[in-house]
Amino acid sequence: MNCSACAITFPEAKIKSLQHWDVYVHPNQTYLGRGLFVLKRHAALKELTKDERDELAKAQEAFLTLVNRDFKPETVEHHDHDIHAQHEVVPRYKSFRIINGAEFTDEHFGKPADLAHEWNIEGSAKSFLIRMLVMRFRQSFLNV
16 A cells, blocks of 8 residues: 555654654745654554553644744644544634744635645745744644
8 A cells, every 4th residue: 555644755744753743844834833743653544542642732733823822823724634643733824924034924824725736836935934934843842
C-alpha cells in the first residue's frame, strides 16, 4: 500500500520530532500557521495508544499557543486524516495578516477551508517564510 504520510518529504518544514509524532509547519501556508502532525508509525486514528493521544494533545497545545499569540486567528479548524494518523490545524482569518512582508488573506473565511488551494507565493520567498515559521514554532516546542 502506498501511503503519502509514510513518505513525507519536506524536512525543511519539520518543527520537532517527538516520541510518537513529527510536527510540521505545513508547506502550503495558504492559511497562515497551518500545521501538520504525523504519527511516526503507520496506524489509523482509532488505533492510537493513550501515550500517542496524550502527546498529540500536548503538541497541539504548544502549536496553538503560538498561533493564537502571534497570528490571532478568528477560529481554528481541525482536520483528521485517518488512513495514516495525521492531524491538521488550520487557523482561519477574517482579515489579512502581514508577516515578514508577505500578505496572507483567507479568501474562504466563513466557508470550510479549501485544503487543496495552493499558496500563491514565489519560490524563494516561500522557502524563507517556511524557515521563519519553523524557527518561530521551534521555540514553543522547547519543553514538549
